[in-house]
Amino acid sequence: MDAPIIFVNIGWMVSYQGPDNDPTIGGHGWLKTHAYGHEAWNFQPARKKLYGYIPRSARINLRRLGAAKNDDKVEGVTVIWVARSPRDQVTYVVGWYRSAVVYLESGHFEIKRSSGDVVGYQIEAPIAGATLLAPDQRVLKVPTAKVKGNLGQSPVWYGNPEYVAKVRSYLDAGGSFSKIASKKQVNSPRQLDPEMRKLVELAAVRHAIKYYESAQGGSRVVRSVEKDNVGWDLTVSSNDVDLKVEVKGLSGSDLCAELTPNEYKQMLAAEHRRSYVVYIVTNALDSSARSHVFYYNSELSNGGRHCWLTEDGRVLRIKELTAARLTID
Structure with a gap:
């Protein structure tokens, strides 16, 4: 039986190992007035586990994940973390937890982080089952068009059948798509210099x-x-x-x-x-x-x-140049 899947929309970061030199980028209300979000530690171990942050305003429907009416948690869940890239404003899969436990209460766990923040969590996962994609590996887009079944305003989404099937295949492949077999051979670069x-x-x-x-x-x-x-x-x-x-x-x-x-x-x-x-x-x-x-x-x-x-924050400085051609009459 396939593991239940839940998608959580968070701010964009490079490593999610804390806010130092890794700002949280996104349009969520909290990030409009704060330099980082509590998802900043989603891939930094604590108590030999990983803990995933979901905004307190979000409500998780455990029954959508296979829970019985009175259950307060669901085990064996695959949690897919998604975020909007600052490069092109497109939302991508950035990583995932396998074999996670999702709790009903938003503050089931409270962990004090290195910044002094006490963060409430309702997702716990083994470190061995987690994968964080480097920014250049984040190529699987999340459907956000304003049609029924797509990711909407809520940070929590359960996916649509077609997309969930695509994600399962993607995860089974280790987070990569099969290459096209008939690739064209790369040519030598053109150069007019020595x-x-x-x-x-x-x-x-x-x-x-x-x-x-x-x-x-x-x-x-x-x-x-x-x-x-x-x-x-x-x-x-x-x-x-x-x-x-x-x-x-x-x-x-x-x-x-x-x-x-x-x-x-x-x-x-x-x-x-x-x-x-x-x-x-x-x-x-x-x-x-x-x-x-x-x-x-x-x-x-x-x-x-x-x-x-660059991903480490170095800005490309652009200086426009004007050229001229000189001739003699």
């Missing part, structure tokens, strides 16, 4: 491909569009999530790169910017090669000011 520059760019592109095809990067399908002059180098896909990745390779450690006019135009274009990624690799030819990946952040972008930043 041979060393070609090697640097090629190494950077390979770095990006390896990352996005890995489990950490979301086990995605990568297709090179370098020769198509579309304004980015790689199209990176998983499920129905597509990223447009512009790769820049640097031989040194100084983080400074330039975009062509077409690349910059596509980066800012309304139809592309939410999915446009700037993937910069420093020391690209060395064993110390490191990626710096900048994603669009809808929360921080406003008006004509658009913001790209």
Whole structure:
């Protein structure tokens, strides 16, 4: 028999190991006046268990999870944590607990956290049954269109049959979608610079491909569009999530790169910017090669000011340049 599933909508964080250097991002009422939410510790063990926070205003219907009328808890529940990404304002699955116990009372457990906050919990789960996805692994969208059966305003949702079946398959696969078998071979990057520059760019592109095809990067399908002059180098896909990745390779450690006019135009274009990624690799030819990946952040972008930043909060500074062609009569 399949385990009952419940979805809980929380604020977006990277690690859920406490609020230090990991702000809770979301539109919930509490987060409008506080720097972090109590979900900040959802993946930080306490008492050799994990405890998942649900807003006190939310009511869990235990009977929807298979409980009898007078039961005060349900065991063996799969809890799916979902959150809205600041990159594109889309809600994704961010992690889950397996074999959790869900209690009727919102404050069944009270735990004092390192910040001094005393947090009430009604979900308890074994550490071994928990999975938190890294931000780039969060590719399974949650249906939020305003139609019956989709996730609504309540933080708690029980799913619809079609989506629950999809989630079960996703969890059984360890949080990754099967790759398309007939992937196109990735081409070498186009470069008009000297041979060393070609090697640097090629190494950077390979770095990006390896990352996005890995489990950490979301086990995605990568297709090179370098020769198509579309304004980015790689199209990176998983499920129905597509990223447009512009790769820049640097031989040194100084983080400074330039975009062509077409690349910059596509980066800012309304139809592309939410999915446009700037993937910069420093020391690209060395064993110390490191990626710096900048994603669009809808929360921080406003008006004509658009913001790209890394998961650790570094903001991409953009300086527009004007060029000219000089001739002699």
